Amino acid sequence: xxxxxxxxxxxxxxxxxxxxxxxxxxxxxxxxxxxxxxxxxxxxxxxxxxxxxxxxxxxxxxxxxxxxxxxxxxxxxxxxxxxxxxxxxxxxxxxxxxxxxxxxxxxxxxxxxxxxxxxxxxxxxxxxxxxxxxxxxxxxxxxxxxxxxxxxxxxxxxxxxxxxxxxxxxxxxxxxxxxxxxxxxxxxxxxxxxxxxxxxxxxxxxxxxxxxxxxxxxxxxxxxxxxxxxxxxxxxxxxxxxxxxxxxxxxxxxxxxxxxxxxxxxxxxxxxxxxxxxxxxxxxxxxxxxxxxxxxxxxxxx
Amino acid sequence: xxxxxxxxxxxxxxxxxxxxxxxxxxxxxxxxxxxxxxxxxxxxxxxxxxxxxxxxxxxxxxxxxxxxxxxxxxxxxxxxxxxxxxxxxxxxxxxxxxxxxxxxxxxxxxxxxxxxxxxxxxxxxxxxxxxxxxxxxxxxxxxxxxxxxxxxxxxxxxxxxxxxxxxxxxxxxxxxxxxxxxxxxxxxxxxxxxxxxxxxxxxxxxxxxxxxxxxxxxxxxxxxxxxxxxxxxxxxxxxxxxxxxxxxxxxxxxxxxxxxxxxxx
Numbered sequence: 001x002x003x004x005x006x007x008x009x010x011x012x013x014x015x016x017x018x019x020x021x022x023x024x025x026x027x028x029x030x031x032x033x034x035x036x037x038x039x040x041x042x043x044x045x046x047x048x049x050x051x052x053x054x055x056x057x058x059x060x061x062x063x064x065x066x067x068x069x070x071x072x073x074x075x076x077x078x079x080x081x082x083x084x085x086x087x088x089x090x091x092x093x094x095x096x097x098x099x100x101x102x103x104x105x106x107x108x109x110x111x112x113x114x115x116x117x118x119x120x121x122x123x124x125x126x127x128x129x130x131x132x133x134x135x136x137x138x139x140x141x142x143x144x145x146x147x148x149x150x151x152x153x154x155x156x157x158x159x160x161x162x163x164x165x166x167x168x169x170x171x172x173x174x175x176x177x178x179x180x181x182x183x184x185x186x187x188x189x190x191x192x193x194x195x196x197x198x199x200x201x202x203x204x205x206x207x208x209x210x211x212x213x214x215x216x217x218x219x220x221x222x223x224x225x226x227x228x229x230x231x232x233x234x235x236x237x238x239x240x241x242x243x244x245x246x247x248x249x250x251x252x253x254x255x256x257x258x259x260x261x262x263x264x265x266x267x268x269x270x271x272x273x274x275x276x277x278x279x280x281x282x283x284x285x286x287x288x289x290x291x292x293x294x295x296x297x298x299x300x301x302x
Numbered sequence: 303x304x305x306x307x308x309x310x311x312x313x314x315x316x317x318x319x320x321x322x323x324x325x326x327x328x329x330x331x332x333x334x335x336x337x338x339x340x341x342x343x344x345x346x347x348x349x350x351x352x353x354x355x356x357x358x359x360x361x362x363x364x365x366x367x368x369x370x371x372x373x374x375x376x377x378x379x380x381x382x383x384x385x386x387x388x389x390x391x392x393x394x395x396x397x398x399x400x401x402x403x404x405x406x407x408x409x410x411x412x413x414x415x416x417x418x419x420x421x422x423x424x425x426x427x428x429x430x431x432x433x434x435x436x437x438x439x440x441x442x443x444x445x446x447x448x449x450x451x452x453x454x455x456x457x458x459x460x461x462x463x464x465x466x467x468x469x470x471x472x473x474x475x476x477x478x479x480x481x482x483x484x485x486x487x488x489x490x491x492x493x494x495x496x497x498x499x500x501x502x503x504x505x506x507x508x509x510x511x512x513x514x515x516x517x518x519x520x521x522x523x524x525x526x527x528x529x530x531x532x533x534x535x536x537x538x539x540x541x542x543x544x545x546x547x548x549x550x551x552x553x554x555x556x557x558x559x560x561x562x563x564x565x566x567x
Contacts, residue, residue, distance in 0.1 A: 052401040077403040088398040090316055090389065097315075104312045105402050145398070 002066035005030045005153050005185035006051060011061045013043075013050060013209075020046045022209040028187055028202065033179050035200030035217075036189040037295065043209040044189040045085055048157050051187075052082055064153065081151035083159055087142025091131030095122050095141050098130055099148060106149045116144040121170070135162035143171065147178075154178070156188045160195060172199050193295045205298055212298050224294045226261040230274070231282040238279050245273070261286050305404045309412030310419075313386070317416070322385030326420045329378065330427035337365045338435040345443045355450025362439075363432050363453065367460055367522060370428065372500060375518045378424065379468045380492040382417045383475035384485065391483040410561045414554060417472060422465060429461040459538055460522065467521035467542055470514035470549030471495075477557045480564075517546045 006028035013021040021043045028034040038044050049055045050062060053073050062069040064076045089098055099113035117123045120140040125133065130141060139162055146154060156175075160168045176199055178184040190196050196203060203220050205213040213220065227250060232238045239249055239257050247270070250258045261267065271284055317323040341348060341362055353361065390396045399409060433453065440448040471492075478488035492515070499515030503523070510516045520542045 049397070052397075054397055054400055074403045074405060077401060080401075082398075082401055084397050084401070086394065088393060088395040090393050090395065092319055093316065101312055101315050102402075104315055105308060105404065107308060 002063065003030060004028055004063070005032075005065060006034075006187060007063040007066075008047075008050075008057075009061050009063070011047075011050065011057060013046060013055065013057065020209050021050070024206070024209070024211050025214075026204055026211065027214065028185060028204075030185050031179060031183055032185055032201045033175055033199050034185070034187045035196030035203045036187055036206065037191070037193060037196055037203060038189075038206035039191055042191075042206045044191075044206060045157055046209075047206070048082070048084055048155050048187075048189065051155055052080065052084070053077065054084075078149070079152045080155060081146035081149055081153070082155040082157075083139075083142045083146045084155070084157045086161075087138050087145065089130045089133075089138055089141055089145075091129070093130060094127045095130050095133065095137075095144075096126040098141060099144060102145050102148050108149065112148055116148050119147065119174075120144045136164060136167050139163055140167070143174075152184060154184055154186045154188075156186060158189055158191070160190070168195070175199050205295065207298075220294075221288065224288055227287045228259045228261040228267055228270070228284070229287045230257045230259070230270075230284050231255055232257060232274065233280045233282070238274060241274075241277060241279075242270075258287070305408035306412050306415070309404060309408050310415060313412055313416040316389060317385070320385065320389070322382060323420065325378070325381065326424040327427065329374070330424055330431055333366055333369065333374075334428065334431035334435055337362070338439060340365070341439055342442060345439075345446070349443075349445055353447060355447040356453075358447050359436065359451055359453040359456065362436055362448075363457060363460070366428060366432060367464070370464065370518075372519050373496070375464060375468055376471055376492065376496040376499065376515055379421060379471045380475045380489055380496075382420050383472055384479045384488055386413050386417045387476070387479040388485070406561055407558060410558055414473075414476060414557070417476060418469070421468060421472065425461045425465045429457045433457055462538055463521040463540075463543060464518055466538070467517040467546045470517055470546035470553075473550040473553035473557065474514050477553055477560065480557060480560060511542050511545050514546065514549050517542045521546075 004027050006026055008024050008026045011021055011024040011026075012019070024043075024047065026036075026047070036044055036047070046055065050057045051064065051069070053069050053076070057069065059070055060068055064072075065079060067076060069076050090101065093101065096113050096117060099116055100110050103110050103112055114123070114126070117126050120143055122137060122140055122144065125137060130138065133141065139159065143156070143159055146156065160171050163171060175186055175188065179186060179201075188196070188200070197217065200217055202216050203213065204211055213223070230238075235252060235254055235257060239252050242257065242259070243249060247259055250260060252258070259270075267284060267286070271281060274281055314323075348358075348361075351361075390399060400406060402409075436448045436453065440446050474495075475488060475492055478491055482488050495513070495515040499510075499513050499517070500519055502510035502513055503516040503519035511520055521540065
């Protein structure tokens with residue numbers, strides 16, 4: 001058995017002449033929250049639709065729980081819950097009726113509908129027509145619909161779109177709970193790195209249909225080399241002194257000098273050296289390169 | 303089979319609060335009530351004609367049948383084909399529908415069957431209400447001769463013909479509504495088709511039976527009456543019906559291939 005909930009092998013997908021996904025090799029480990037990152041139009045939604053077999057992939061390029069998707073469509077879909085783009089909701093039905101309809105289609109107990117409404121905090125709005133819902137409520141209902149079959153794998157396409165900060169935190173906690181307590185695997189797409197960083201255990205960065213990075217969140221952090229920021233008096237003199245002492249200076253403002261961080265010991269030594277030479281240190285700290293910038297760097301270079 | 307049944311139940315559940323569903327009930331109730339009211343309030347005029355039972359039934363049932371066959375039936379069928387598909391277009395739910403663990407054939411077939419079922423319910427109600435209201439008229443106005451003739455064969459045959467002859471239009475409109483995500487295009491095409499159908503059918507054009515839209519009108523034209531036979535005991539499976547069924551079958555299969563190839567964007 002494969003250890004991946006999702007595995008794509010050199011996946012290619014075109015709309016006519018336009019290449020949407022190019023040589024994409026996703027590997028989503030079981031039990032992970034996989035943050036699928038990319039700017040708008042990078043091919044995230046297309047990829048998710050391929051994973052749902054809504055768009056037909058070439059044979060032997062997409063495997064869900066180790067099974068080829070085209071030849072195991074129904075068995076695979078039974079194990080997946082999905083929220084694709086804006087939630088697909090029947091506007092003339094209430095939230096509860098939308099869930100009951102899904103229960104009918106899945107052949108599960110209708111009581112599950114109430115359970116799901118409570119889970120996403122829509123119990124009070126259960127009998128309200130869903131086209132009267134706010135964007136955030138629709139999004140929650142969409143998530144409830146994705147969860148109703150109790151799937152092992154959840155594909156969530158920008159699930160926090162349109163949610164307020166409270167809602168975003170709830171969704172975040174829900175995702176963590178689902179993976180930690182219920183052993184689910186979640187693939188969550190977003191164009192916001194900060195959002196993914198808070199929950200994801202694994203990250204894939206896609207741009208123009210190509211995967212630029214894939215690995216654990218720690219590996220992503222490693223990519224961003226940490227820096228040492230020193231707040232010091234006499235910035236000019238201090239930087240001249242450091243340069244003469246053979247240190248590489250990354251940047252300098254009128255208050256701070258930034259150097260590459262190598263280790264805690266080295267930072268200590270540097271501190272001692274500056275003090276011994278009559279400089280006053282106000283602060284000294286390790287600064288990680290902003291992931292947002294890293295993301296931009298990675299996607300820009302492509 | 304189970305997934306077709308599940309999908310069918312879901313179609314019913316989704317549509318039960320929509321106009322499309324209620325139209326199947328309101329349309330026959332409305333039209334039959336109107337005609338019945340006409341026969342009730344204008345009973346003196348009708349009684350002057352001194353119709354025997356059979357002719358009275360023909361003029362009474364014919365009042366509904368002619369309007370239905372000519373104009374309302376094609377439009378009703380178009381509207382059904384449109385509604386069943388539009389519920390997914392409008393809510394952008396094709397993607398979730400096809401992401402369910404159900405085979406595409408079941409989903410497609412259930413939608414088609416649901417439209418067929420609605421048309422069947424509608425026409426069944428027409429026949430039943432015509433029968434029932436006819437007898438009600440008899441009870442209200444005892445001078446009427448409704449009780450002299452049993453119209454059930456005539457009603458069943460007529461409405462069965464109307465039902466079968468409209469399946470060709472249904473399949474055609476079903477595909478149009480499946481592909482085109484708006485109201486005007488499929489209904490517009492259907493409207494032009496219906497006008498063409500009515501014109502060609504009433505002109506008795508030789509090849510009118512090849513146009514699906516003219517089939518309901520053609521099916522209701524009584525063509526040959528054999529001597530000594532009950533003129534209302536006509537053949538159901540006439541050429542128009544076979545044409546309609548052929549159209550229905552071929553286009554149903556074609557629609558399925560469209561569904562399997564359809565990219566859900």
